[in-house]
Amino acid sequence: MSNYSLIYVTCGTKEEAQNIILSLLEEKLIACGNLFPAVTSFFHWEGKIDKSEEVVMILKTKTKLFSKVEPRIVELHSYEVPCIVKIEADYMHAPFANWIEETLK
Numbered sequence: 001m002s003n004y005s006l007i008y009v010t011c012g013t014k015e016e017a018q019n020i021i022l023s024l025l026e027e028k029l030i031a032c033g034n035l036f037p038a039v040t041s042f043f044h045w046e047g048k049i050d051k052s053e054e055v056v057m058i059l060k061t062k063t064k065l066f067s068k069v070e071p072r073i074v075e076l077h078s079y080e081v082p083c084i085v086k087i088e089a090d091y092m093h094a095p096f097a098n099w100i101e102e103t104l105k
Helices: 014-026 063-076 094-103
Strands: 004-011 032-045 048-062 084-088
Touching: 004 014, 004 063, 014 032, 014 048, 014 063, 048 063, 048 094, 063 084
Parallel strands: none
Antiparallel strands: 004 048, 004 084, 032 048
């Protein structure tokens, strides 16, 4: 298991994504969050193919904090079924990993 993870999350609005990122930063559950403000998602929902404009977040954190991050995202998120995907980092540039370590003490 890697010490560090990226968490991929989609949201319906930029404001919601910013709120989630700022809350997780304030709670020291993530060291950084990136927001990609314009993606078009296509998906199956309630028996049909649907399409929605969304924003994507990539959150950087310690893997051991994921068990706290996930329920907070669910709590803050407006979706009935939010996309939350943990991607363990096989490699991370050492100075960046050190920054995460220091940030999330």
